[in-house]
Ligand SMILES: Nc1nc2c(c(=O)[nH]1)N[C@H]1C(S)=C(S)[C@@H](COP(=O)(O)OP(=O)(O)OC[C@H]3O[C@@H](n4cnc5c(N)ncnc54)[C@H](O)[C@@H]3O)O[C@H]1N2
């Protein structure tokens with residue numbers, strides 16, 4: 001019996017491997033029948049932002065490629081600061097220019113070198129003095145001069161020099177595999193001159209809503225009878241998945257409360273998607289066909305029902321077309337809108353990240369502290385909608401320093417999608433807890 005959401009996620013994750021490693025092997029029949037984008041070698045451009053690196057990016061040369069100055073100022077030779085208070089400026093080293101070619105022995109007797117941030121440090125110089133720690137004198141008919149301030153005299157050897165290779169040596173890892181390419185990774189990839197990168201294929205997700213009560217979101221209230229409701233879960237799931245840049249635009253399907261038709265839809269979805277997210281039909285009703293239909297197609301249900309509120313009836317399963325085919329993930333989310341929305345964040349997002357090749361898919365959540373807690377407790381894991389509050393709003397100077405404050409958004413239960421719309425996310429409390437936390441916070445965006 002699985003006791004926690006985390007252990008349920010681990011159990012599913014243990015059966016999944018990142019999409020591309022299934023599809024990369026040449027001649028793998030799965031890759032042909034799936035026609036899925038395998039690890040693709042693509043030029044670096046903005047469309048790669050959000051994709052997951054399938055192979056590490058290596059540096060083509062030392063980073064930085066030479067000793068360079070970290071400051072605008074004066075490069076000095078050993079001993080120059082102590083030897084003399086005022087020095088002529090005999091040369092200049094600018095970013096983007098070859099450094100002056102000086103003989104350290106003679107140059108160190110003659111003067112210092114004006115240098116700019118990012119410029120190469122001339123051979124023999126052992127530190128850079130920021131210009132603001134000098135008194136500069138501009139001369140028209142003789143070299144400019146600099147005089148050391150007391151601050152300049154305290155600057156020790158090695159200061160303000162970025163050493164060749166201090167970030168990474170040539171051939172070392174610039175960005176490891178499994179990283180999502182965001183701004184810093186794109187910059188690192190560019191800086192090491194990589195012209196191509198390997199990324200995992202996009203994870204294909206199918207959303208299947210179920211239930212005969214569901215109508216199109218375009219239905220107007222004059223024609224929509226009170227026993228019908230608009231299909232809001234599809235929008236909730238799409239909105240949440242939209243934040244995963246390594247997910248292909250999801251397919252949205254709808255199944256009726258009829259097992260044969262539902263079976264056909266699920267099988268079709270499994271053929272062309274790595275993930276099938278169902279909403280509704282997992283509970284105890286006579287028309288809750290999801291568990292039996294999954295059974296009938298040979299899916300392996302790893303858990304059905306967890307000690308969790310909302311979302312107790314949640315179902316996690318895997319499916320393999322044949323022993324060589326990739327293992328697909330199926331999550332049966334309870335139909336209640338609050339359960340489905342929290343469930344997709346809590347269960348589907350980390351597992352989709354795992355399938356997408358994200359190395360840190362098991363990332364720990366930020367935490368928030370509640371400004372006020374009730375007395376109620378539950379003997380199960382409790383996901384509770386919260387709104388983030390500005391520290392100042394509490395009017396309490398001591399708590400203003402506390403990061404991540406939140407207040408509970410009290411709703412009318414797992415059908416109350418309108419109160420959920422007033423929240424920023426939810427916290428999860430373990431069984432029997434009723435203190436202010438801090439508790440892990442799961443944001444909507
Ligand atoms: N006898 C029992 N009944 C129920 C139990 C139980 O343990 N014993 N569990 C309850 C809990 S908790 C939940 S959660 C729900 C889950 O039920 P299902 O997953 O089978 O979902 P449905 O019955 O199909 O729908 C529940 C509810 O959600 C609405 N819904 C469904 N899909 C959508 C959608 N796409 N957009 C908007 N709203 C949707 C649906 O109309 C129902 O109101 O079961 C309890 N029952």
Ligand code: MOO
Nearest residue numbers: 310311312339414
């Ligand atoms: O678990 Mo249900 O989701 O409480 O309403």
